[in-house]
Amino acid sequence: MRLTRTVDPAELPVSLDEAKQYCRIEHDDENSLIESLIAAAVDYLDGPSGILGRAIIAQQWLLELDAWPNRLALPIEPVSSVTVRYIDELGAETDVPESQLVLTDVPSARTVLEWIDGFQVPLLSDKRYPVKITITSGFAAAANVPEGIKAAIKMMVGHWYDNRETVVLGMSVAELPMAVNALLARYRVML
Template sequence: MTLLRTVDPAVEPVTLVEMKRHLRLSHDSEDELLSGLIRAAREDVERTTGVAMINQAWRLVLDCWPSSGCVLLARHPVREILSVTVYGSEGEAAVLDPGTYLPDTLSRPARLHFEQRPERLRIANGIEIDFSAGFGEAGTDVPDLLKRAVTLLAAHWYEFRAAFGPGDQPVSYPAGIDRMLASYRERRL
């Protein structure tokens, strides 16, 4: 199973203006650094929580169908199933009719249930499921706690940027970041 982002978010959940206001910066000389820190903090928070903050597209690639007939999508919240493509043993692609599977985008993780599974898949990477995930198209759509976590993390990395080299980053995480993200982490038994 491989999960790939196929379309990056168009914007960040925290703007450069919001970040500079948080840091009480008025100059523009470090705007590029701050923009990179915001992007890195968003990616870190998304990786830690399994959440897609701003709308983005993903592809889940599987070798074979799960025995349960239910495929789990490991990004939240799933907005839409874009397509399900299966590859035959000769490499021929077929897009499945959306009527042949039932999406459950309310659960976490979201699920796709297949009544009948096509057979004769190629041995490796025979199934591709394309879907979109995210809270919305703008930072205002993202829950405030996640935006605050991105802001806190980017500010922390900004403050400690000179003490350690770029290869040593991230050196640490700010106190309380785990509590901020706890309710968004996927729980496993």
């Protein structure tokens, strides 16, 4: 199995202006630093390997498999669409018709891809990863991202802006504000 992001998000869930307003920064001297902190916070949270286990802004992932799965819990949430292609035994790439796919989306669980009853799995090429599943996932745009996720990103940016070193002598240090974990808890997707 191989999972690769093929289309990156078109925007960040929190704008520079929103982060600066949260941090009470009125100058433009450190805009590039703040933008990099926003990107770092999103990178920490986003995607199947991020803390949330979900896509934040709309993006596309390619899941490649060596064989047909009977039932497959998709590795990224929220799922907006799925297409399945395969390379047959003769080397031809073919789409599985959407009418042959069944997506089961249950709250608090992974979206599951299955096949309709009676689906005859075609013979596959012996090349590596002949089954290719394209998953479009994420909240469509920044405007659709839940406020809890946005607030957590802004808190992370503010914390990292104020605490630029990993060790501060003579002070109590928290890796992240406790409120960040509280805000993110309801959006985490567990495997």
